[in-house]
Amino acid sequence: MIDSFGSPFDYENRLAYQVQLPKCYMKLSAELKIETLQKLPDKTLIYIFYNYQNKEFKMEATRLLYARGWSYNYQDCLWYFKLDLKSLKDAQYFNPKKWEVVPCEKPPSYEAFVTFEDFEKYLKIKTNQPAAKSPSRNTSI
Numbered sequence: 001m002i003d004s005f006g007s008p009f010d011y012e013n014r015l016a017y018q019v020q021l022p023k024c025y026m027k028l029s030a031e032l033k034i035e036t037l038q039k040l041p042d043k044t045l046i047y048i049f050y051n052y053q054n055k056e057f058k059m060e061a062t063r064l065l066y067a068r069g070w071s072y073n074y075q076d077c078l079w080y081f082k083l084d085l086k087s088l089k090d091a092q093y094f095n096p097k098k099w100e101v102v103p104c105e106k107p108p109s110y111e112a113f114v115t116f117e118d119f120e121k122y123l124k125i126k127t128n129q130p131a132a133k134s135p136s137r138n139t140s141i
Contacts, residue, residue, distance in 0.1 A: 066116040075112035
């Protein structure tokens, strides 16, 4: 009977191990409303930005982060907090590995910061065309 079970630890590959998640695991247990995003802390909004599949929620999280003083750098793929874009000194960024705001060792590239409007344009391009470019550089800062 043991020979009829597959396992991820079966190094002899006797049976293919297949995993299927139930469809109910793919849905949220409670539907999140877009209005509730404004009540969430910054770390949760950053989580939504990096991991959530719903584009409407991602855009709202992005808008709220910009409204709260965050700036996105597309070269580093990091969020910087209350950054003085003229001097770029004393910069702090959200480190997704440590999941906290930490000081920068070196100043980020000024040209790599994008505005919320750049995200909106990028999303429109991406949904209308199969291959889209990365968000354009922010020259209006």
